[in-house]
Amino acid sequence: AGKRTFTMIKPDAVEAGNSGAIIKMIEEAGFKIVAMKKTKMTPGVAGKFYAVHSERPFYDDLKNYMSSGPIIPMILEKSNAVEDFRKLIGATNPKEAAEGTIRRLFAASIEANAIHGSDSDENAEIESSFFFSELERF
Numbered sequence: 001a002g003k004r005t006f007t008m009i010k011p012d013a014v015e016a017g018n019s020g021a022i023i024k025m026i027e028e029a030g031f032k033i034v035a036m037k038k039t040k041m042t043p044g045v046a047g048k049f050y051a052v053h054s055e056r057p058f059y060d061d062l063k064n065y066m067s068s069g070p071i072i073p074m075i076l077e078k079s080n081a082v083e084d085f086r087k088l089i090g091a092t093n094p095k096e097a098a099e100g101t102i103r104r105l106f107a108a109s110i111e112a113n114a115i116h117g118s119d120s121d122e123n124a125e126i127e128s129s130f131f132f133s134e135l136e137r138f
């Protein structure tokens, strides 16, 4: 399995002041931060990032929500990164997320679900490249 995954702390969690606690959980779970920044997407940029969901009924809401405030994108490194990170964050819907997961602890709803995690090695690289150049990866 690949060594890197991509994540972003979403606007609800940044706004609530939970980014520090979330980053602490990520590091304590053994992930190294390869790249990190704080930025804000426009609805157009969010639409591009989530283009795979363009036919979904929640696409317009998702673009508005993901551009509603700053986000913290990161590239993370660990053995089996993609799978282990998805275990750490829990199910998309916080009501279905396991006890102790980041979404169970910090997510407000299925849409405002605190954090993103890539679903494959291939998407991890595509999503990492969306936000970070090679010069920003350490």
Ligand code: CMP
Binding pocket: 053, 058, 062, 092, 110, 111, 112, 113, 115, 116, 117
């Ligand atoms: P994520 O898995 O990071 O990427 C797709 C996002 O779309 C997801 O997190 C949620 O923020 C949002 N999403 C997924 N399913 C729904 C849904 N049924 N209703 C609203 N938003 C959703």
